[in-house]
Amino acid sequence: MIDFLLRPWRRNFGPDKAYYRIIDDLFGFVPHNIELYKLALVHKSASLVLEDGRSINNERLEYLGDAVIEAVTSxxxxIEYPDRxxxxMTKLRSKIVSRQSLNGLAVKLGLDAHVISANGAGIAQKHIYGDAFEAMMGAVYLDQGYDFVNRLLINRIYFGLLDxxxxxxxxxxxxxxLIEWCQKNRHKVSFRTGFDKEAAPNHPVFHCTVLVDGMEVGHGAGDxxxxxxxxxxxxxxxxMTDEQCASLLDKVDRLTGTK
Structure with missing residues (x-):
């Protein structure tokens, strides 16, 4: 009842009314601690510097939101696939929580219009909206609790925006x-795959390492x-983050003399 009475006041009065409106319009509720959501919108390229010299941005909330989203998605x-x-389930979860998917959800919600970043944020610019979405879910979790963020993600966002x-x-x-990409960009890719000798006889496990021009860039396991x-x-x-991909390719180019 108190929240219902405070909702119009917070939306229309006070120094943070614009932020209350953003959260209410995007997610359908008015927060308790608006400072969490304000911070969730600040990309690291536009970090705020405190008096003690510390920089703050949405990376910590992004870290928390990533874990919350994975748990809710699981x-x-x-529930949706009781017979699979x-x-x-692991593959579908990976697709839902991928950078590309979360970035798309952020844009569909309209969150991209409110993210604060510096001009020329670099190669990571492509995914700052998905990062902000993760940070927002971290903020909702801290502000409203797990049950609330669970309902918000599933009932409002996944059911409405996810195909x-x-x-x-x-x-x-x-x-x-991956092979096609490497061939197109003139990089040599190989897969080093072996059987796990310590695995149970009735449950074989294989481990694979992907190498691009001799550099280990990915790992995986399977039956x-x-x-x-x-x-x-x-x-x-x-x-791998976009920064890591860029760094990897720069290093590969230097080693192979393609630059």
Missing amino acids: DYIF DEGF LEELTESENDFKSR SKKEAEQHAAFSVSQY
């Missing part, structure tokens, strides 16, 4: 895509050699 998939195995059918049918031959190589290829794009 719940969501487990662990492999399917599960499209995600489940999307291309998943990551090994072929078969093919599955391990697919997971390793997927990890190259999924678990």
Whole structure:
């Protein structure tokens, strides 16, 4: 009842009314601690410097939000697909929480219009909206609790903006895509795959390492050699930041003399 009475006041009066309106319009509620959400909008390229010299931005909230989103998404998939195995659920979760997917959700919500970043934020610019989305979910978790952010993500965002059918049918031959990319950009790619000798006899496990021009860039495991190589290829794009990718390619170019 108190929140209902405070909602119009917070939206229309006070120094932070613009931020209250942003959160209410995007997510349908008025926060308790607006400072969390204000910080969630600050990309590291526009970090705020405190009097003691410390820089603050949305990276810590992004870290927390990443974990919250993965937990909620696991719940969501487990309920939506009661007959599917662990492999399917793991792959679908990876697609939902990928940088590309979260960036798309942020844009669909309209969050991109409110992110604060410095001009020329660099190669990471492509994903700052997805990063801000993660930070926002971290802020919601701290401000409203896990049950609230669970309902918000599933009922308002996933049900309204996420196309599960499209995600489940999307291309998943990551090994072929990686090989094609390397061939196009004149880089040598190889897959070092082996059997885990310590695995149980009735549950074989294979481990794979992806190498680009001799450099280890991704790892994966699976019940078969093919599955391990697919997971390793997927990890190259999924678990490396844009800055790391750029640094890797710069290093590869220097080593191979292509620059």
